[in-house]
Amino acid sequence: MHQPNPNLIMMTNHLSPEKQLELIEETIAQAKENLSKHSFPFLFWGWLVSITALVNYVLLGYSAFGEKSYLIWPISTIGAIYMVLYYRKTEKTQSRLTHLEYFLSRLWMVLGAVILLFSFCITFMDLSPWFFFPFIAGLGTIISGVMLKFTPLTLGGILLLAFPVYSVNVSNETLLLLYAAVIILAYLVPGYLLKRKSA
């Protein structure tokens, strides 16, 4: 961590107005958001969903399980539960929490809860998971990208949010392949680019 100028952080002296402004600027710059820290949820979802979608595609097309092999939605639901628990634990244990970290953790906790509610409703309502999951995930990703001022993530969110539109005429099996590709572009690519960003 960059240490503030020791000449400015003296024990008891009061500072001149010029030095005070200098200290404020230095200290605020020092507390800059660590962007790479925000990559974890996108890498987690990127790997989880893309691998699940590909395995699901193989099971659906080349195994005897047929329609019973739809792993993608239950695993996404388990992922949402894990993320809610992850954010709760992170908030409690980390030594500092910026306003942005707090906002994003609450955003994803709420969206995770919406996904859980939807997963429950889908058992008795005629709702399409191919619309709902990408839409909610895309919405959260766009907001995260805008708040982090990280364009690749915003573009990834748009790609995900628009999934129900451009996938409308795609067959069920191919949807899984398309979804895996979209998740790689929307989560894994921006996730790794974000991870490379320093504080």
Next chain:
Amino acid sequence: MKALDPLLTSPLRLGAMSLLIKMKSASFVWLKKALNATQGNLSIQLNKLKAAEYISIEKRFEGNYPLTEIKITQTGVKAFEDHVRNLKDYLHLD
């Protein structure tokens, strides 16, 4: 021209407020490291800010470890913003 807030002209208190303004919360240990301060001095200065209701200090246990969590209050945010404005006025900036 308004007088500068004497609570915020001390470097350690001003440094702490400048960090806390960006944080939802920060631990005492993190603040001590970030400000390169000693435990005793930081405690004294934070207690002065707490007495003015600029910050809140909450002590709790996280697992088996004690954690001192510090947050800036609305009064603190306003005092800090007013202070920055007064500094700029004083220096004829803006």
